[in-house]
Amino acid sequence: MSNTLFDKVWDSHVVRQIEDGPDVFFIDRHFIHEVTSPVAFLGLESRGVGVKYPERTFATADHNTPTINQHLPVKDPLSANQLETLERNAAKYGIRHWGLGDENNGIVHVVGPEHGITLPGATIVCGDSHTSTHGAFGAIAFGIGTSEVEMVLSSQCIMQPKPKKMRININGELSFGVTPKDVALFIIAKLSTSGATGYFVEYAGDVFENMSMEGRMTVCNLSIEMGARGGMIAPDETTYSYIKGRTFAPKGDDWDIALAYWKTLKTDEGAVFDKEFNFDASEIEPMITYGTNPGMGIGISNNIPESKNIEGGKATYEKSLNYMGFSEGDAMKDKQIDYVFLGSCTNGRIEDFRAFASVIKGRKKAENVTAWLVPGSHIVEKQIREEGILNILEEAGFELRQPGCSACLAMNDDKVPAGKYAVSTSNRNFEGRQGPGSRTLLASPLMAAAAAVTGKVTDPRDLIDNNN
Amino acid sequence: MTTITKRKMAYDKFTVLKSSAYPLPIENVDTDQIIPARFLKATERKGFGDNLFRDWRYNSDGSPKKDFVLNDSKYGGRILVGGKNFGSGSSREHAAWSVYDFGFRCVISSFFADIFKNNCLNVGVLPVQVSEEFSDKIFAAIEADPNTEIAVDLPSQKVSLPNGESELFQINTYKKENMLNGFDDIDYLQNMIPEIDSFAAKRPF
Numbered sequence: 001m002s003n004t005l006f007d008k009v010w011d012s013h014v015v016r017q018i019e020d021g022p023d024v025f026f027i028d029r030h031f032i033h034e035v036t037s038p039v040a041f042l043g044l045e046s047r048g049v050g051v052k053y054p055e056r057t058f059a060t061a062d063h064n065t066p067t068i069n070q071h072l073p074v075k076d077p078l079s080a081n082q083l084e085t086l087e088r089n090a091a092k093y094g095i096r097h098w099g100l101g102d103e104n105n106g107i108v109h110v111v112g113p114e115h116g117i118t119l120p121g122a123t124i125v126c127g128d129s130h131t132s133t134h135g136a137f138g139a140i141a142f143g144i145g146t147s148e149v150e151m152v153l154s155s156q157c158i159m160q161p162k163p164k165k166m167r168i169n170i171n172g173e174l175s176f177g178v179t180p181k182d183v184a185l186f187i188i189a190k191l192s193t194s195g196a197t198g199y200f201v202e203y204a205g206d207v208f209e210n211m212s213m214e215g216r217m218t219v220c221n222l223s224i225e226m227g228a229r230g231g232m233i234a235p236d237e238t239t240y241s242y243i244k245g246r247t248f249a250p251k252g253d254d255w256d257i258a259l260a261y262w263k264t265l266k267t268d269e270g271a272v273f274d275k276e277f278n279f280d281a282s283e284i285e286p287m288i289t290y291g292t293n294p295g296m297g298i299g300i301s302n303n304i305p306e307s308k309n310i311e312g313g314k315a316t317y318e319k320s321l322n323y324m325g326f327s328e329g330d331a332m333k334d335k336q337i338d339y340v341f342l343g344s345c346t347n348g349r350i351e352d353f354r355a356f357a358s359v360i361k362g363r364k365k366a367e368n369v370t371a372w373l374v375p376g377s378h379i380v381e382k383q384i385r386e387e388g389i390l391n392i393l394e395e396a397g398f399e400l401r402q403p404g405c406s407a408c409l410a411m412n413d414d415k416v417p418a419g420k421y422a423v424s425t426s427n428r429n430f431e432g433r434q435g436p437g438s439r440t441l442l443a444s445p446l447m448a449a450a451a452a453v454t455g456k457v458t459d460p461r462d463l464i465d466n467n468n
Numbered sequence: 469m470t471t472i473t474k475r476k477m478a479y480d481k482f483t484v485l486k487s488s489a490y491p492l493p494i495e496n497v498d499t500d501q502i503i504p505a506r507f508l509k510a511t512e513r514k515g516f517g518d519n520l521f522r523d524w525r526y527n528s529d530g531s532p533k534k535d536f537v538l539n540d541s542k543y544g545g546r547i548l549v550g551g552k553n554f555g556s557g558s559s560r561e562h563a564a565w566s567v568y569d570f571g572f573r574c575v576i577s578s579f580f581a582d583i584f585k586n587n588c589l590n591v592g593v594l595p596v597q598v599s600e601e602f603s604d605k606i607f608a609a610i611e612a613d614p615n616t617e618i619a620v621d622l623p624s625q626k627v628s629l630p631n632g633e634s635e636l637f638q639i640n641t642y643k644k645e646n647m648l649n650g651f652d653d654i655d656y657l658q659n660m661i662p663e664i665d666s667f668a669a670k671r672p673f
Contacts (some may be wrong), residue, residue: 016660021642024660026667036560038511049658053668064509079507085511119673129559129583145561147590147652155657157664161640163582194553197582227556229582250673281631287490293496293556296616316495316551409505409558419527430500430557452598462576 002268005234006200013123013158018384022159028122030057030152031108032095034064035411036087036127041089042149049154051093056156058117059090059097062107063128067374067401070100074342078307079412093153106403109133109345114251114379117244120235120262125152130345130427135232136216137239138265140200143228144398148459151160163229164274166199166465167267170207172281173272174176177461180215181347181425181444184199185287190279192311193295198226199275200266207231207281213242214351221346222427225294229436232446234266286330289429289442292320296429296440299461304330323431325419330439332457339422340371340452341434342445344408347425348376349385352445357392359449359463365397366455372414373398388425392461401437408436423451475659476612479592479652485574485620487654490537493609497550498557498586504614505558519571519658519662538570555584564591574620576627578603590652595628596620602635624649624663629665633650 003011016024034104037059044050046395051057064079074080075090083100088099098104098207109130112118120138125131127149134141148158168187188195208216216233223231234403240259250258263407285299298304306328307317321327324334342348344355353375365371373393375381384390390400408413408426410433416422418437425448443451446460453463501626507519525536532539548567554577555563564587573593578600588595609616609629619628620637621661622644639647646652657664 015664018642021640024657024664026664026671028671035508039513039561042512043654047654047658052661052664062584063505076509082509082511122673127559127561129557131559143558143559145564145587145590147561147584147587147654151654151657154654155664156668157657159642159653159656193556194579194581197553197556197579224557226660227553228583232516240502261672293498313493313495313551315493319494409500411505428500428557430498432504435522436506438506444609467535 001203002271004165004267004271004273005138005202005232005265005321006140009121009123010162022161025160026123026157027125027152028056029117029124031124031126031131032059032086032149033108033126033128034059034061034082036146037089038082038085038147040153043150043155044447045376047163051095051153051198053156054094057095057153059086059095060100060105060111061086063409065100065404067372067404067414070402074100078104086156086266090404095215097109103203103378105378105403106254107348110348110376110380113137113213114246114377116243116249119125119243119249119258120239121265125158129224130221133217133221133345134229135220135223135230136213136263137243138232138235140230141329143224163200164198165202166228166275167204167273169201169205169276169278170281171205174207174284177286177446177464178284179444179446180211180218182284182287184219185289185442186246186284187228187279187293188222188286188295189224189262189297191277193225193293194227196223199228201228201231203231205268209236212239212351213261214349217349218346222294223373225427235262242281251457258277260317280359286444286447287448288457290326290332292323292429292431294427294429294442296320298332300333300447303333333459335457336368336421337422337423337441337451338368338370339416339458340369340448341374341407341422341424341426341450342376343372343406344426345376345405346372346427347445350380352425353380353384353389354387355445356449359446359460361394361454362391363396365452367388371450371452372401372407374401375403377403407434409433410438422453423448423457475547475609475649475655478652479650481650482573482592482594482622482647484622485546487547487618488543488615489547489549489576489610489618490543490545491606491607492548493548495551496556498551499555499560499563502555502563503560508560508562513565515569516566517571520566520570520655542609544657546572547576547618547620548572549603549610550575552577552579552600554580556581559583561587561591564588565591566645568593576603576606590648592647594620594622594647596637598627598635600636605629605633
């Protein structure tokens, strides 16, 4: 029988099938952070149950942490309380915890792969919708609510109906200046913000096979932005060589056994998907969003679509453009911007900082731009220093901040003021996402860098050499 | 049929709800609108209803925005009727908590985002998915009369308008039993720990 990659991993984790109900689904690895876990721990206490498999849960503080002066006490008492609560709960139940200041601390979806916690064929959940990131390794990974966090803590299982299956194939070669972020924003613009709701996606074809692990993580990360619970890419040599030697990766004989298993994790010839899409890599150009959901994106050389050409409600579309202060038919190019944010679980990895540096090298930050460059983890921060990227950033007038989710969701002090425009490498351009009244333009690190040095929306291809 | 033993009630039972409703005919209402991230700093589940739709509901000085539906005294009730693709974005269960805490027990939409829908079911809010046609009829009925009473009947999986028009909705048997009895999944899982333990023992990593 022909099976998909998704079927193989899903079916091997079903503990019990409930007739006309969800599957009881076993979770190999569980990540927790300070924002969505406290009420789950309270639930355990009120029920009088403990944490079933503490060694399968990993805690890191990220959503609510400051990105400067992390050595000082956290000023906001509510944030400080959440961080302390996570630390206390982790200690009480014997859960590994990488708190603020720990050398392994960082954004949960950056540190998991960095430490080899994320493995092919594993099931991974976290109370965070961008858990889909880990699908880059051929894992089934998705975000859950706090009730489900409590389920995993207390039983290592959740109850999930099996999603439908979708495959997105992109073959051919990406054009100059087109990054994994552009590929993802292109797909979401094609499918819309709800086009994959109810599905689990497999990304296949040349474009994903030729992508680095960092790039694959960016693509899988954004799966939720088209409504998919998660997205995955079959593991291959790129995957294995990324994992090998990392702290929690299998070692010795265990590595060989794991590798033999991982090599079976691909979709069989003839396996059937509920829905399939095919795109050609040459269709994709650097992307930018103009509205208030990630599906509202266009290639940089296009104009904002006319409402008469938009599917769905005209009122909703107009509300969105009104919020953004844009008009139908506007070009995005040359629009003035105020803030640039490089970071997040989408684009806070070393490759993203390399890309940013490649554009700003030898240039200067625009006077009108406030730039927040936030590495995804301390390990990324260390690499930025070691590779000489920090010098390039500083020479161009930029500063590097400390790791965390930062302005992606603006729970800490990194808030874009009302009415201001931010070119952001993060994942959501919802109203107020980066601070009340903020206006977000989602783009790649290359596009963010181009905007940071010109002070306006700029096609990065105008600034970089095709031979790079 | 699932055998459920020794199960305890975790939230209010849901059987039949007859209530007027608040209409919110906007598409793609994301969970950042339902509860903005800056209100996720609590470590207990309380007070979230105060910040439900915070930035649509209040000006930055804290005064209510008069044109927002939750501030409009002609509307009321325990049902929220949202536009298509309701609850997209972040997995924050705080969104479902804030809906519940405000007093809603049911959200009706022609399409729900997955995680929000799951979260609702886990906290005792019934998500009712109807066709776009029926959703339009509900919005029209409320527009004509804000006191329109909508009947949501879980045992017969039917949502009805006072003029007799109705539509059936889907919910799986397991979740339906949970809602009817106020049971939750955690309780179900606690009843099968030995089975889970033997499964865990065979996992390679």
